[in-house]
Amino acid sequence: MTSPRADAHPADLSTEHLHSALEDPALASMNFLNEVANRYPDAISFAPGRPFEEYFQIEDVHRYLRVFCEYLEQERGLSPAEVRRTLYQYGRTKGIVHELIARNLTEDEGITIDPESVVVTVGCQEAMYLVLRALRADERDVLLAVRPTYVGIDGAARLVDMPVLPVSGEGPGIDLDDLIRQVRRARAAGLRPRACYVMPDFANPSGTSLDLALRHQLLEIAEEEDFLLLEDNPYGLFNGGDDRVPTLKALDRRRRVVYLGSFAKTALPGARVGYAIADQRVAGRSGAVELLADQLSKIKSMLTVNTSPIAQAVVGGKLVEHGYSLLAANVQERKLYAANMTQLLHGLARHFPAGATAAEGISWNAPTGGFFAVVTLPFVADDALLAYSARRHGVLWTPMSHFYGGTGGHHQLRLATSLVTSEQIEQGLGRFAALVADRTRTDWQLPAT
Amino acid sequence: MTSPRADAHPADLSTEHLHSALEDPALASMNFLNEVANRYPDAISFAPGRPFEEYFQIEDVHRYLRVFCEYLEQERGLSPAEVRRTLYQYGRTKGIVHELIARNLTEDEGITIDPESVVVTVGCQEAMYLVLRALRADERDVLLAVRPTYVGIDGAARLVDMPVLPVSGEGPGIDLDDLIRQVRRARAAGLRPRACYVMPDFANPSGTSLDLALRHQLLEIAEEEDFLLLEDNPYGLFNGGDDRVPTLKALDRRRRVVYLGSFAKTALPGARVGYAIADQRVAGRSGAVELLADQLSKIKSMLTVNTSPIAQAVVGGKLVEHGYSLLAANVQERKLYAANMTQLLHGLARHFPAGATAAEGISWNAPTGGFFAVVTLPFVADDALLAYSARRHGVLWTPMSHFYGGTGGHHQLRLATSLVTSEQIEQGLGRFAALVADRTRTDWQLPAT
Incomplete structure (x- = not known):
């Protein structure tokens, strides 16, 4: 400097x-x-x-781009002019690889989602910001986060002036009694605990993973105490030995989980592509009901307009090349x-x-x-x-x-x-x-x- | 949907x-x-x-990437491993094409800036957000904007809960008396007018350009009344006939102008690369003085971490290919x-x-x-x-x-x-x-x- x-x-x-x-x-x-x-x-x-x-080579970027363009032509039926337009112009605010992401989640995580509930973002960091910006209506809204916490969520919360209440992450990865206590204490103080941020798989920084029973209990508590779970999952694919435990989103039957996805560790950080799965139904003033994803999209239109289609094409090509599986790609x-x-x-x-x-x-x-x-x-x-x-x-x-x-x-x-x-x-x-x-x-x- | x-x-x-x-x-x-x-x-x-x-071909993207990688090796002296790392990994928060942008501004706009005052952003939209997020300290801070106004600045202001006071853009493109009136009225009401947003060249939506005398007067008023000018310049290169009028930033002798740059119209929208030039000096609590660009960079680290180096490489390659001139490229x-x-x-x-x-x-x-x-x-x-x-x-x-x-x-x-x-x-x-x-x-x- x-x-x-x-x-x-x-x-x-x-x-x-x-x-x-x-x-x-x-x-x-x-x-x-x-x-x-x-x-x-x-x-x-x-x-x-x-x-x-x-393991990365510059040539991979060129190949992924070509594979993605072929996918647009052959599988999506776009003309060469439409393919060119897709990469060149401003694009769909919610992104252009949403269908590939939905297939990937089915393939690797057993999660079935409507591609319309995907918002492709500039890395997972933007996804965090969009969710917190949507949830923070006024100074009463607060976020809960398991401590120790990934610094990125603290940063996003700071930008929307949203306090982060710590929940103890000691022992098995989250202290559920402390979680309930924090939520109720906040409510008693006139605050609105909107969501709890958690990284259930090989968390950054603790390395801890939540076991299946704890995940079920966490979902129950979120339902009973009425808040969302923000599930951040950059490392879930990198299990060392035993079988993988299902994500919260895979276990979610009542749309309590907003899933925050990252390609930084599984595809490449340099694409800066992440996403949110937000299938919650939001009632508007007019009476219309939209997906939370569409609300996040509105915020994104005021923040970054859309995620670079070229960057999305690189990630999309990698997904196509490996049959939509990042397990296979890694x-x-x-x-x-x-x-x-x-x-x-x-x-x-x-x-x-x-x-x-x-x-x-x-x-x-x-x-x-x-x-x-x-x-x-x-x-x-x-x-x-x-x-x-x-x-x-x-x-x-x-x-x-x-x-x-x-x-x-x-x-x-x-x-x-x-x-x-x-x-x-x-x-x-x-x-x-x-x-x-x-x-x-x-x-x-x-x-x- | x-x-x-x-x-x-x-x-x-x-x-x-x-x-x-x-x-x-x-x-x-x-x-x-x-x-x-x-x-x-x-x-x-x-x-x-x-x-x-x-005029765009998909092959252009491949060529720009190759040209940028050659530039990194040959002109910046990076090893092949370093080039690979530059495209693959997380990168510098303020971006990797800042030196190319500085050269481009010298070439096309006659603006001389320290590359350290450049923050590369996810389109110009993120640059607007970063500047407004920095300037909006509390509910007293307001923005001025020439009406009619590009909708993007309204959107960014909404996300940071910053009111936008309209300044009449009738006639020559800005009514300076109205500007002064709005600033003083806001101050009298206990508000802090922090900046005035203006698109001096072929404005969206009015098409109007400010003449040279008006630009000088605008700079004077900003100095006298103590606020910043946010100069947005996506169309300045597309003059039809007469000589181009210098940008506010080119005329700025007292660091009153934050310049908001876009490559969406001059390179390609699909890269989603823009930038801010923020050479203002900011005194911190510790007594240290940093560039406003470094403050914006801190906010960016909490918002999108960094702009995709792959997307930056595409724009960078286009700049290198045309001798840093977007006039030549267009x-x-x-x-x-x-x-x-x-x-x-x-x-x-x-x-x-x-x-x-x-x-x-x-x-x-x-x-x-x-x-x-x-x-x-x-x-x-x-x-x-x-x-x-x-x-x-x-x-x-x-x-x-x-x-x-x-x-x-x-x-x-x-x-x-x-x-x-x-x-x-x-x-x-x-x-x-x-x-x-x-x-x-x-x-x-x-x-x-």
Whole structure:
């Protein structure tokens, strides 16, 4: 960044008179994480939750585009001029790959939906924004979110000035008693809890998955207490071993679930294509009933107009090429992520064997898939320790406090396994063990930086 | 759309408890315009302000992608692995074509900017949203906009609950006295006028351009009265004959202008790539001074994370291919649009010659470029007349009242010339003249539909 500070002119504006989200501590801490990563490019990084990129080739983009155009001509019966128009012009606000998404959900998730209930979005982040913007009618509307929480939902909620009430995610992934308590307490205070955000499969950042019984109970509670569930599912395909548990949306019989879909981990992040499934019926003032998807579409028309048809074509081509199955498209990736997670968990067990002094007070969870595991330490794992870890030991990770809005997780850190090689996991865990040994020396002090 | 009304289940939600923008009359009227267009596909349409698509070929997308990747390797020195990562992964929040945009602005507009002040966005619409979200700190913040106004800015303002105060756009394109009056009246009422939205070149919908003197005065007023100018410039490149007038941003010496850029008309709408130039200095609570672009970037990180690098690569490739000049890239298009506008204005003069009975009370403006002209009629040109015009005469246009939020323009309509052929203009004007003759019959009554 340039440094306008050096300029003699005074500032033109002040954040005091801009939206308050711009002074959120969360933004500063995200900045800090990026800076550390940039300052130590040679460190082994368990920080980014990005998908493995080495199976991708630029040529794939060209092929996906061609496959999608063939699909438009051959399966949808478009003329060459219509195909050209589809890619070139402004398009349908709700998107052009909605039918492919519906087929994909049937194929991979056993979810049957009307393609009209799909809104294709600029990544899952826009889907979150659209849903929260629709639900936030006035200052009484609040969102619930399982803590620790993916930072993206906090960001979207900030933009619509919607408070996020934390629900404990300890133990099995969500504390249902706490959920009910939070909902009722909010109602008693005159607030309207509109929805609860949850990532039931291999959650970011905890790695935790909800079991089937818990999912059924959660759906029951949403019905009884009258709120929606916002189910975010970027990692569900990456189960390591056992059978996959059905999504909330697959179990949803009463339209309680808005499903937030992402192609960032299963197709490619660079397309920035995600979607919402919003099959809820909305009564309008005129008496007409429309799908919630159509309400989200109206908001999208004021926000981004439509998702790039070229970007959608890339994702659509990948879906067509693999018979609408992202499980089929991710055979290599699924193996790799499962192997990485197994190696990480075995490595932690080897470095911190039960009964050993250095392992005292150290524990970790054992996700059966996904990108993330969480280590709990007998000492604080904050930004200062991360900076030290990077500089002194050449290993990066993410302090869990970032996912608690600064109110918890102080002794925990997240390890991401998606972007590292087997060698890096091995070496990185060695460095991490050295950091722990270093930090648990009785005379340890964080050196001034 | 499916009809959930047929279902026996009651609605799940009501718009009463959703964001109030969802019941905006503007949305219903947009819907109406789309429905009319869909119902009469064989009508000749002067309605859509879409760019001419027949010069585009799907193969262009492939070539632009290849050109951009070569640029990354050869000019930016990226390795093949880095090029792959650039297209595949999440990217820089402010975008990856900022340097190309800076070069393009130097080339085509004589604007010199620091590439760090560019935020690449999902179409110009997202740029509008980001700026308004930043500026709207609380309920005192208001926007000014020249009426008639492009509907996109109204939409973005609705999403951040920011009132839009109209400024008269009569005559030369903006009534500066009215502007000052509106600003002072708002201040006196305890409001904070933060910015005035203006499209100085071939405005949508009026077709009007501001002359140089007016631009200088506008900049002066913005400085004296202390607000920003949001300059939206999608059509500036499409001047028909005379030399182009410098943009406000090119004349801006005191960082009063946030420039909103679009590639939808000059590259391709399907990329959904636009940008904001925000070089204003913003003082933060910590005392640090950052560019407004960096504040917008923070908001973007919570809204869409980043603009698809694949979509950016398509636009970037087009810029590189034409030596960073969109004037050079649009030689054919510029000729076509200029010829269409000339033909339209000549055709109107032929069909409605001065002194003829049918021409009584009919007038039109004479834009020297762009996509739009406005016809003023001696009768109301509303949605009902449009429906009649489509059904009975097979010609479509846009009632100007849509651009006045229903508070004006009742006797006016917009004719767009960008998506019609020469034959269609000829035939369409004949049909339009028949509508006018029909409507001015003394016994005319709008038939019940």
